Amino acid sequence: MSDPKRWMEEGADAAPHERALLRAGLDMDPPAGAEDAIWAALSAKIGPGGGGGDGGSGGASGSTGAPAGAPAQAAASSSTASASGAIGAAKGLLVGLLGTAIVAGAVAAFVPAKEPPPAAPRIEPTAEAVIEPPRAPEPDVPPPPEAAPAPPPATEDEPPKSAPPRRASAAVPSASVDPPAPSPAVDPAAAAHAERASRLREERTALGDARAALRAGDTAGALQKLEAMGDRFPNGTLAQEREALAIEALARAGQTAAASERAAAFLRAHPTSAHAKKLRSFVR
Numbered sequence: 001m002s003d004p005k006r007w008m009e010e011g012a013d014a015a016p017h018e019r020a021l022l023r024a025g026l027d028m029d030p031p032a033g034a035e036d037a038i039w040a041a042l043s044a045k046i047g048p049g050g051g052g053g054d055g056g057s058g059g060a061s062g063s064t065g066a067p068a069g070a071p072a073q074a075a076a077s078s079s080t081a082s083a084s085g086a087i088g089a090a091k092g093l094l095v096g097l098l099g100t101a102i103v104a105g106a107v108a109a110f111v112p113a114k115e116p117p118p119a120a121p122r123i124e125p126t127a128e129a130v131i132e133p134p135r136a137p138e139p140d141v142p143p144p145p146e147a148a149p150a151p152p153p154a155t156e157d158e159p160p161k162s163a164p165p166r167r168a169s170a171a172v173p174s175a176s177v178d179p180p181a182p183s184p185a186v187d188p189a190a191a192a193h194a195e196r197a198s199r200l201r202e203e204r205t206a207l208g209d210a211r212a213a214l215r216a217g218d219t220a221g222a223l224q225k226l227e228a229m230g231d232r233f234p235n236g237t238l239a240q241e242r243e244a245l246a247i248e249a250l251a252r253a254g255q256t257a258a259a260s261e262r263a264a265a266f267l268r269a270h271p272t273s274a275h276a277k278k279l280r281s282f283v284r
Helices: 016-026 034-048 057-064 066-110 188-215 220-234 239-253 256-269 275-283
Strands: none
Touching: 188 220, 188 239, 220 239, 239 256, 239 275, 256 275
C-alpha cells in the first residue's frame, strides 16, 4: 500500500494556490518569543528529569556492597533517557505547532476573502419632462392711434361751438305681458252634471212661478208661464209636474174639455205616475 501524495507534490488534490502557500510557509520564521513560550508551557506539564534516591537508599546500597550500585545506575540511565525523549517530543510538538500557525497565517494572508456580490445598480427616478403645448401665435395688435392735436383756443370773435346733438336713445322695450294661464282641464262628465243641475234649478224656478200665479187666481198668467216653460224645457226633468199643473189651470179656467183630453193623454203615457190619481178626476 503506497503513501498518499503530499499536498506540495504535483498531482496531489491541493489546488495550485494552496501548494504555493505551503511552499511559502517553509521559508517563514516563527515570531520572536513563540518558541520560549511554548517550551515553558510544556515544561510545566512534563516536569524535571529523573534523579538519585534518598539517603536511606544510599546507606542501604553501601551496606550491600558493589553489586547493589548497578541497578541504581541503570535506573539513572533510564530516567535520563526518558527525559531526553520527552524533550525531543516537546521539540517536535513545538515545531508542529509553529508550522501549523505559520501555514494558517499564510493561508489567511494569501487567500482573498470572498467579496460580497455587487449590489444592483440603483436607478434614480428621473422626472418626466413636462411637454408644454405649443402656444398659439399672438395676434398682431395695431399700434394705438396717435392722439389728435388739441384745437386752438377760441377767440372772442368766434362763437363757441355747440356740442353735437346726442343720438336718441334706443326705444325702451315695452313691458312684457305674461300670456294668460291655460285654463285647467275640465272633466266632461263633471261639466255635464253641472249643466244639468243648473237647468234643473231654472226649471224649478219657472214651475214655482206658475204655481204661485195659479194659487193667486191668475189662471191666464199661470198658463202663459207654463207654456213658456214647455218651450224652454221640452224634455225637462219636471215635465210631468208642468203638465199636471197645466191640466189643473185649464180646469179652473173653465176649459173642462181641454183639461179632460190632456188628462187622458197623460194617463196613457204615464199610468204609474204619482200624479195619475189626481188627474183621473179631470177625465170626463
